[in-house]
Amino acid sequence: MAVERFLQPRASSxxxxxxxxxxxxxxxxxxxxxNLTDFKFPYSFTEDExxxxxxxxxxxxxxxxxxxxxxxxxxxxxxxxxxxxEVLIEKHxxxxxxxxxxxxGSVLLSQNEExxxxxxxxxxxxIQSLQSGFHLQNAYKIANELDTFLEKNLSYAFHEKxxxxxxxxxxxxxxxxxxxxxxxxxxxxxHQIQRLIPAISRLGMVVRGIYGEGSQALGNVYQISxxxxxxxxxxEILQDLENMTEQIIQQERKAREAILLNSPSxxxxxxxxxxxxxxxxxxxxxxxxxxxxxDVRLGIDLKMIQDMDMSxxxxxxxxxxxxxxxxxxxxxxxxxxxxxxxxxxxxxxLNKKEINSEGEDLA
Amino acid sequence: MICDQCAERYASVMVxxxxxxxxxxxxxxxxxxxxxxxxxxxxxxDPLAIHQLLSNWFPISKASIxxxxxxxxxxxxxxxxxxxxLQLGKFGCPSCYDEFSSQLNEIFKRFHNxxxxxxxxxxxxxxxxxxxxxxxxxxxxxMQVSIQGEHFEEAARLRDEVKMLxxxxxxxxxxxx
Ligand SMILES: [Zn+2]
Ligand SMILES: [Zn+2]
Numbered sequence: 001m002a003v004e005r006f007l008q009p010r011a012s013s014x015x016x017x018x019x020x021x022x023x024x025x026x027x028x029x030x031x032x033x034x035n036l037t038d039f040k041f042p043y044s045f046t047e048d049e050x051x052x053x054x055x056x057x058x059x060x061x062x063x064x065x066x067x068x069x070x071x072x073x074x075x076x077x078x079x080x081x082x083x084x085x086e087v088l089i090e091k092h093x094x095x096x097x098x099x100x101x102x103x104x105g106s107v108l109l110s111q112n113e114e115x116x117x118x119x120x121x122x123x124x125x126x127i128q129s130l131q132s133g134f135h136l137q138n139a140y141k142i143a144n145e146l147d148t149f150l151e152k153n154l155s156y157a158f159h160e161k162x163x164x165x166x167x168x169x170x171x172x173x174x175x176x177x178x179x180x181x182x183x184x185x186x187x188x189x190x191h192q193i194q195r196l197i198p199a200i201s202r203l204g205m206v207v208r209g210i211y212g213e214g215s216q217a218l219g220n221v222y223q224i225s226x227x228x229x230x231x232x233x234x235x236e237i238l239q240d241l242e243n244m245t246e247q248i249i250q251q252e253r254k255a256r257e258a259i260l261l262n263s264p265s266x267x268x269x270x271x272x273x274x275x276x277x278x279x280x281x282x283x284x285x286x287x288x289x290x291x292x293x294x295d296v297r298l299g300i301d302l303k304m305i306q307d308m309d310m311s312x313x314x315x316x317x318x319x320x321x322x323x324x325x326x327x328x329x330x331x332x333x334x335x336x337x338x339x340x341x342x343x344x345x346x347x348x349x350l351n352k353k354e355i356n357s358e359g360e361d362l363a
Numbered sequence: 364m365i366c367d368q369c370a371e372r373y374a375s376v377m378v379x380x381x382x383x384x385x386x387x388x389x390x391x392x393x394x395x396x397x398x399x400x401x402x403x404x405x406x407x408x409d410p411l412a413i414h415q416l417l418s419n420w421f422p423i424s425k426a427s428i429x430x431x432x433x434x435x436x437x438x439x440x441x442x443x444x445x446x447x448x449l450q451l452g453k454f455g456c457p458s459c460y461d462e463f464s465s466q467l468n469e470i471f472k473r474f475h476n477x478x479x480x481x482x483x484x485x486x487x488x489x490x491x492x493x494x495x496x497x498x499x500x501x502x503x504x505x506m507q508v509s510i511q512g513e514h515f516e517e518a519a520r521l522r523d524e525v526k527m528l529x530x531x532x533x534x535x536x537x538x539x540x
Contacts, residue, residue, distance in 0.1 A: 037457060040441045044455040122453075144484075151486045157457035158489055160496070162467075163481025165457045169467075170474050172460075174483040204476050230471055231478020 002073040003080060007087050007327060012113035014130035015314045023301040024249045025134030026181045026221070026314065029092075030143040033166045033175035034125040034150070035157040041167040042103060042120050050103035054119050060153040061108050061117060068149055070115065072108040077101055083332075086323030092130065097121055115146065122167050123175075125150070132314075134245065136178055136238050144234075163230065173230030178238055180245050185220040185298045186255035187248075193222070196248070204228050205244055219290030219317065224248070260302060271299030279350050283336075284343040289320050312349055319345065364390050438462040495532050499525055 014027055035041060036056070039049050058074050065072045077085070077098060085099040094107050098121040105120035118126040127150075129143035150156075157165040164175040171177070187193045197207045206227045209217030224245060226237045259267055274295035277288065284292075297313050299305040318324065325341045326333050333341055364374045367390050374390035436445045443455030445463055454460065460467065468479045485493055502525050509518035 035457060040456040041454060043451065043453050044441045044443060147484075148487070151488070155488075156486050158486050159457075159460055159481070160489070160493055161480050162460055162471075163483060165454070165460055167453045169452070169454070169470055172471065173475070173478075173481045176483075228475040228478065230475035230481060233483040235483075237483075 003075045003084060003088075005073065006075075006091070006093060006109055006113065007084060011311065011315045011318075012091060012093075012130070014114055014132045015318060016132045016311050020134065021249050022133040023297075023310070024183055024252050025245060026183055027133065028131045028135045028139045028181075029177075029179050030127075030129045030136070030139040031177045031179075032125075032127040032143050032147050033123040033164065033171045033177075034127065034147065035165055035167070036124050037155045037157045039124065042101075042122060042124065043167055045103070047103055050105070050120050053124050054104045054106055057117075057119050057125060057150075057154065058106060058108060060150060064149075064153065065108075068146065070110045070146075072110055072115075072117070075107050075109065077105045077107070083323055083326060087327050090321040090324050091318055094118060095121055095126070115142065117146075123171070134180060134249075136180065136242050136245075140176075140178065140234065140238055170227075171229055173228075174232075174234050174237065176229055176234055176237060177225055178241050179223050179225035180241065182222050182224060182245070182248060182252075183220060183294065183297060184217075184222055184248070184252050185294050186259055187252050188217070188220045189259060190255050192251065192255060196251070200224065200244060200248075201227075203240070203244065205241060218287065220294040221290075221317075256298070256302065267302075268299075268304050271295050271302075271304050275299065275305060278346045280347070281343045283339040284320075284346060285339055286320065286322075286342070289342055289346065290317075293317060293320075308350070316346065316349060366391050436462055436466075492532060495528050499528050499532075502528070 036053060039045060039053050042050070045053070054076075061072045062074055077094075080088075085094070088094045088107070089096055089099055091113070093109060093113060093116045095118065098105055098107065098118050101120060103120055105118070107119070108117040109115070114130050116128045116130070118128070127143050127146055129139045129146075131139040131142075159165055163173040166172050166175055184193060187196065200207050204227050206225050208223045208225075209221070224241070226241050229237075232240070274292035277284070277292045278296060281288075293313055293316060296305060296308070297310065300308055300310055300313075319328070320342050322333075322338055325338050325345065328345065329337075329341050366372050366374045437443070438455060438459045439462070440458040441455030443459055445466065448454060448459065448463060454463075471479045502521050506518050506521040506525070509515070509521060
């Protein structure tokens with residue numbers, strides 16, 4: 001089955017570690033929401049319509065995707081086992097919402113996993129472009145090219161006043177959500193982040209902890225994205241987000257310098273202890289792993305830790321999650337067993353220090 | 364009805380607030396509503412709880428009190444009513460946008476920092492027609508100004524330009540389809 005390839009313990013290229021500011025800005029994502037004319041939105045369409053939409057969109061990508069130099073794999077959601085869906089969610093290739101769909105839905109994945117097109121999620125089409133590092137323009141360029149290509153072959157629901165029509169009023173207009181994932185340990189340690197978040201929201205952008213709900217972001221990873229999609233062009237939205245992200249990056253650098261200047265040995269102790277935990281524990285909870293990963297990451301950035309490859313840390317952030325661990329262990333695992341498997345995974349990956357380039361299998 | 368807060372502008376929004384178990388109703392104008400704390404709190408707690416925001420915005424049960432939505436709109440293409448939209452926070456189909464259009468400006472302003480019109484990418488198939496339509500709109504505005512200022516020669520020139528563009532639009536539409 002096509003999905004097997006994407007379930008492997010293999011790093012997607014967007015998990016690599018490339019480009020400027022990559023120590024702080026870990027990855028970039030652009031999402032475009034689109035719908036077809038002549039079909040109801042997924043909230044109200046029938047299964048029959050869902051099938052037609054899926055077929056129409058998938059056939060364009062499968063038949064003509066090569067015109068764009070992509071090969072797409074088509075994966076129907078209802079053919080996936082629960083665990084397989086969860087692994088794809090943990091790799092950010094599908095959304096939790098799509099995994100729960102009652103209707104025919106699917107995902108089309110490019111071989112390098114940088115492009116993912118969800119069909120019949122909240123909208124008929126969700127084009128997602130992922131890039132390693134801070135590359136808003138490039139990620140948009142890729143999404144936009146695919147969008148322009150699809151538009152030639154499909155009839156999009158578009159309104160002269162409102163722009164691209166979407167199920168949800170928060171996406172109407174450009175249908176674009178651009179986001180950057182940021183590692184902000186120093187701003188978090190110095191409690192500056194609480195001050196920063198409201199200021200960012202007031203400028204029409206949203207900050208979230210990467211793994212979701214709680215106020216404290218797991219592993220000090222935050223996602224910043226545009227809130228408004230109407231009234232500004234894609235270019236302006238990207239520009240605003242880029243400026244804001246650059247400012248946050250500068251603030252984080254200043255905070256790092258300040259901490260390093262004021263309490264170098266405390267910081268070094270913390271970094272080295274965390275490295276010890278990751279390389280020698282026998283039980284590791286998600287929270288502890290995330291916290292230690294954040295410290296070690298910071299240690300690498302500040303040159304306290306040498307000869308450790310950052311891209312391994314990026315992979316581990318993804319692969320330490322429950323579904324992936326169970327896939328890796330080839331067994332359903334109880335929470336305690338997961339902590340054991342997680343510790344084992346970290347020891348294996350970090351003590352070997354082998355670099356996984358170009359998505360080769362780790363085994 | 365006059366805004367409860369500024370007592371100046373017309374109230375266009377009704378906000379229900381729960382305080383100490385008591386529900387109070389506030390009638391606000393657009394501007395005061397945008398500054399209303401209780402709406403902000405709901406919004407910031409969970410930006411995805413759109414239906415929650417919308418039901419604060421247009422309380423469904425008290426629809427008859429609210430002057431701006433006495434009529435019940437139903438989208439003929441998907442059978443969604445405006446109440447369905449408010450409850451779910453989602454549209455049923457592309458046509459809903461036109462059917463509910465009279466209510467949407469207020470909602471979009473809230474979600475998109477006061478904006479109600481798309482200014483971004485336009486699909487190629489819509490591109491030329493839309494561009495010409497916008498030009499005509501602009502010329503018509505200029506023409507009104509010229510007439511008011513009694514610059515009739517200028518107004519006549521603008522009228523001819525509008526005519527020229529309009530015929531181009533018709534021709535384009537014929538070629539396009
Ligand atoms: Zn007022
Ligand atoms: Zn409708």
